Amino acid sequence: MPALNFLFLLLSCVQVPVLSCNKLDHDSLSSLCEHISSPQPAVPLNWSSTNCCKWEGITCNSKSRVTHLSLSNMGLSGSITPFLGNLTFLSYLNLSHNQLSGPLPFALFHTLSNLESLDLSYNLLSASQNHSLPVSIQTVDLSSNRFNGSIDSSFFHGASSLISFNVSNNSFSGSLPSSICITSSFVKILDFSMNNFSGNISQGIGRCSELEVFRAGLNSLSGWLPYDIYTVKTLKEITLPRNYFSGPVNNSIVLLSNLSIIDLHENELTGEVPKDIGLLSNLKQLILHTNSLNGSVPPSLMNCTRLKTLLMRNNHLGGKISSLDFSRLQELEATDFGNNSFVGNIPVSLCFCKSLTAARLARNHLEGEIPTCVAVLKSLSHLSLSKNNLSNVVGALKILMNCDNLSVLFLRNCFKDEPVQDNYSLLHLTGFQNLQVLSLSGCQLKGEVPHWIGKLKKLRVLDLSYNQMTGTIPKWLGSMPNLFALNLTGNRLSGELPPEIGSLQALIADNTDSNLSYLALPFLFNNHQYDRLFNLPPTFDVGNNILSGNIPAELGQLKSLRALDLSDNNFGGCIPSELSNLGNLEKLDLSENNLCCEIPKSLTRLSFLSFISVKNNDLKGEIPKGGEFDTFPSTSFEGNPKLLQRSFAGSRADILPPVRAAKEPETLWYTSIRVGIFGRIFSVGVSFMFNSA
Numbered sequence: 001m002p003a004l005n006f007l008f009l010l011l012s013c014v015q016v017p018v019l020s021c022n023k024l025d026h027d028s029l030s031s032l033c034e035h036i037s038s039p040q041p042a043v044p045l046n047w048s049s050t051n052c053c054k055w056e057g058i059t060c061n062s063k064s065r066v067t068h069l070s071l072s073n074m075g076l077s078g079s080i081t082p083f084l085g086n087l088t089f090l091s092y093l094n095l096s097h098n099q100l101s102g103p104l105p106f107a108l109f110h111t112l113s114n115l116e117s118l119d120l121s122y123n124l125l126s127a128s129q130n131h132s133l134p135v136s137i138q139t140v141d142l143s144s145n146r147f148n149g150s151i152d153s154s155f156f157h158g159a160s161s162l163i164s165f166n167v168s169n170n171s172f173s174g175s176l177p178s179s180i181c182i183t184s185s186f187v188k189i190l191d192f193s194m195n196n197f198s199g200n201i202s203q204g205i206g207r208c209s210e211l212e213v214f215r216a217g218l219n220s221l222s223g224w225l226p227y228d229i230y231t232v233k234t235l236k237e238i239t240l241p242r243n244y245f246s247g248p249v250n251n252s253i254v255l256l257s258n259l260s261i262i263d264l265h266e267n268e269l270t271g272e273v274p275k276d277i278g279l280l281s282n283l284k285q286l287i288l289h290t291n292s293l294n295g296s297v298p299p300s301l302m303n304c305t306r307l308k309t310l311l312m313r314n315n316h317l318g319g320k321i322s323s324l325d326f327s328r329l330q331e332l333e334a335t336d337f338g339n340n341s342f343v344g345n346i347p348v349s350l351c352f353c354k355s356l357t358a359a360r361l362a363r364n365h366l367e368g369e370i371p372t373c374v375a376v377l378k379s380l381s382h383l384s385l386s387k388n389n390l391s392n393v394v395g396a397l398k399i400l401m402n403c404d405n406l407s408v409l410f411l412r413n414c415f416k417d418e419p420v421q422d423n424y425s426l427l428h429l430t431g432f433q434n435l436q437v438l439s440l441s442g443c444q445l446k447g448e449v450p451h452w453i454g455k456l457k458k459l460r461v462l463d464l465s466y467n468q469m470t471g472t473i474p475k476w477l478g479s480m481p482n483l484f485a486l487n488l489t490g491n492r493l494s495g496e497l498p499p500e501i502g503s504l505q506a507l508i509a510d511n512t513d514s515n516l517s518y519l520a521l522p523f524l525f526n527n528h529q530y531d532r533l534f535n536l537p538p539t540f541d542v543g544n545n546i547l548s549g550n551i552p553a554e555l556g557q558l559k560s561l562r563a564l565d566l567s568d569n570n571f572g573g574c575i576p577s578e579l580s581n582l583g584n585l586e587k588l589d590l591s592e593n594n595l596c597c598e599i600p601k602s603l604t605r606l607s608f609l610s611f612i613s614v615k616n617n618d619l620k621g622e623i624p625k626g627g628e629f630d631t632f633p634s635t636s637f638e639g640n641p642k643l644l645q646r647s648f649a650g651s652r653a654d655i656l657p658p659v660r661a662a663k664e665p666e667t668l669w670y671t672s673i674r675v676g677i678f679g680r681i682f683s684v685g686v687s688f689m690f691n692s693a
Contacts, residue, residue, distance in 0.1 A: 028081075472494060596619065617640055
C-alpha cells in the first residue's frame with residue numbers, strides 16, 4: 001500500500017502537456033463564428049472553450065494547427081470570412097448543405113497552400129472574379145449555389161493536382177472551360193451540368209487522360225461532340241443531355257471500352273446508332289431519346305449484356321423490332337422505344353428479361369397480340385403499348401393480370417371495335433392488385449364499364465375515354481378508395497350521374513398521402529409528362545356522353561378536385577351551389593347541356609378557377625360579379641339568351657349569341673386549360689411538354 005501511495009503521488013506531480021490550438025487559428029475561427037449564425041444563436045457552434053482543437057468540426061495536427069474544418073448540414077447562415085485564409089495548415093474545408101450567402105472570398109485561397117479538399121455545395125454563395133484555385137487542391141465541389149459569370153482559364157492556373165471539379169446547378173455562362181485539362185492531366189471527374197454554358201466544346205477534353213466522368217447536361221452547348229472525347233480511354237460516363245448538340249455520334253465511341261453510361265438525350269443528334277456499339281461490354285445505361293437518330297437499331301447492341309437502361313424514344317428509328325434478340329439482356333430493367341417507326345410484332349425475346357420493370361413500345365406500328373410469355377415478367381411495373389395496331393384486348397388483359405407488380409398500364413389507341421365484356425376470367429380475376437393507372441382510351445371498345453375494375457382497390461387513375469361504352473355509370477365507382485382521376489369522356493353512357501361519385505375518398509381528402517416515389521419511366525398524361533403519380537391533377541370527366549337528370553349536389557364534397565367536366569350531355573335543373581365548396585377547382589365545364597336557373601353567386605368564391613364554360617344552356621339571371629368571374633371572357637357564357645348582359649374583361653358588352661355553336665371533338669382529357677392550371681402543375685416542377693405516349 002505505501003508503494004501504491006508513492007506511485008500515485010509521483011504521477012500527480014508529472015506535468016502532462018495540454019494540447020491547445022494556435023492563437024492565430026483560434027482568432028480566425030472566432031471571426032468565422034462572428035460572421036455566421038445557427039438555429040441556436042446562444043451556443044452557435046459549441047465553440048465556448050479556449051482550446052479550438054476541441055471545438056465541434058475542428059481537427060488539429062500534432063503541432064496544434066487546424067487541418068480540418070467540417071460544418072456540413074448545420075443550418076448555418078451568414079457569410080464566409082476572409083480570415084479563414086490564416087488557417088495555413090488547413091487541408092480539408094467542408095461547409096456544404098448550409099445557407100451561407102454572399103460572395104465567396106476566393107482571395108483567401110492564396111494563403112491556403114495545403115488545402116486539398118473544398119466542399120461548399122448546397123449553399124447560396126455567389127462568385128468573386130479573377131482568382132485561382134490553390135496549387136494543392138485536389139477536389140472542388142461548388143455545386144448548387146448561385147455562382148455566375150464565366151470561368152476563366154486562369155481559375156485553374158497552377159492547380160496541377162486537381163482530381164474532381166463540380167460546379168453543377170449554378171448560373172455559370174460562357175464557354176465550357178476545357179482548358180482545365182491543360183493544367184491538370186489527373187482530373188477524373190468534371191461536372192458542369194445545369195448551368196448556362198453555351199457554344200461548342202473546344203478541343204482540350206482529350207488531354208484529361210485519366211478522365212472517368214464528364215457531365216455537362218442542361219446547358220446550351222451546341223455543335224458536334226468534340227472529337228478528342230473519343231480518345232479518352234478511361235471514360236466511364238458521358239452525360240450531356242438537354243443541350244443542342246448536333247451531328248452524328250461517331251463510331252469511334254466504341255473504342256471507349258470502359259464506358260458504362262452514355263446519356264445524350266434531348267439534343268439534335270442525327271445519323272444512326274454506331275453499328276459496333278456492342279463492343280461496349282461494360283455499358284449499363286444507353287439514353288439517346290429525343291433526338292433525330294434514324295436507321296435501325298444495330299443488332300450488336302444486344303451484345304451489351306450488362307445494360308440496365310435502354311431509352312431510345314422520340315427518334316426516327318425503324319425496322320422490325322422483333323428481329324432484335326433481347327434474351328441476352330438479362331439485367332435490363334427499363335427500355336423505351338416509343339414514338340419511332342418500328343414494325344412487326346412485340347418481341348417475344350423481351351420475355352427473357354426477367355429483371356424488366358418498365359417497357360414502352362408506344363406510338364409505333366406494331367401489330368398482332370401481346371405474347372403470352374409476358375405473363376412471366378413478375379417484376380414488370382410499367383407497360384405502355386399505346387397507339388399500335390394490336391388485337392384481342394381481353395386476351396391481353398388476361399395475360400397482363402399475371403404480372404403481379406404491374407402498377408401502370410397504358411393500352412390507349414391499341415384495340416379497335418372490340419367488346420370488353422365481363423367474362424369469367426376477368427370478373428374473378430386475382431391479378432392487377434397493384435395496378436394504379438389503367439388507360440384503355442381511344443380504342444372504340446364496346447360494352448358496359450367492366451365490373452372487374454371495381455376490384456382494383458389500389459387504382460388511382462382510370463381512363464376509359466373515347467370508346468363506345470354504353471349503359472350507366474356504375475355506383476361502385478364511388479367506393480374505390482384511391483381513385484382520384486376518372487375519365488369517361490366520349491362514350492355513350494346514359495342515365496343519371498350517381499350521387500355515390502361524391503363519396504370518392506381520394507377526392508374528398510387531400511391526396512398528399514399518394515405514392516411519392518418516382519416511376520421507372522415517366523408517362524404522358526393530358527399532354528404533360530409526369531414522373532410521379534402524386535403530381536397528376538385530380539379530375540372527374542364525363543363529357544360528351546348522353547347523361548341526364550340533375551347534377552348531384554354530392555359532387556361538392558370532392559374538395560380535392562381540380563377539373564370537373566360535365567359538358568356535352570343532357571343534364572337539366574340548376575347548377576348546384578354546393579360546387580362552390582370545391583376550393584381547389586381550376587376548370588369547370590358545364591357547357592352544352594340543358595341547365596336552367598341562375599348561375600350560383602357562391603361560385604365566385606372559387607379563387608383558383610381559371611376556366612369556366614356554361615355556354616349553350618338555358619341559364620337566366622345575372623352573370624355573377626367578383627372573384628375570377630371578372631376575368632372570364634363572354635364566350636364562357638354565350639348561348640344562354642336569358643342571361644343578362646354585362647361588360648367582360650377585354651371585350652365589349654355584346655349580346656350573348658343564342659345559337660349553339662358546333663363543338664369540335666376533344667382529343668385530350670381537358671383541352672382548354674389556362675394559365676392557372678399550368679401554374680399549379682409547374683409549381684411542383686414535374687410536368688412539361690412531351691411528345692411521346
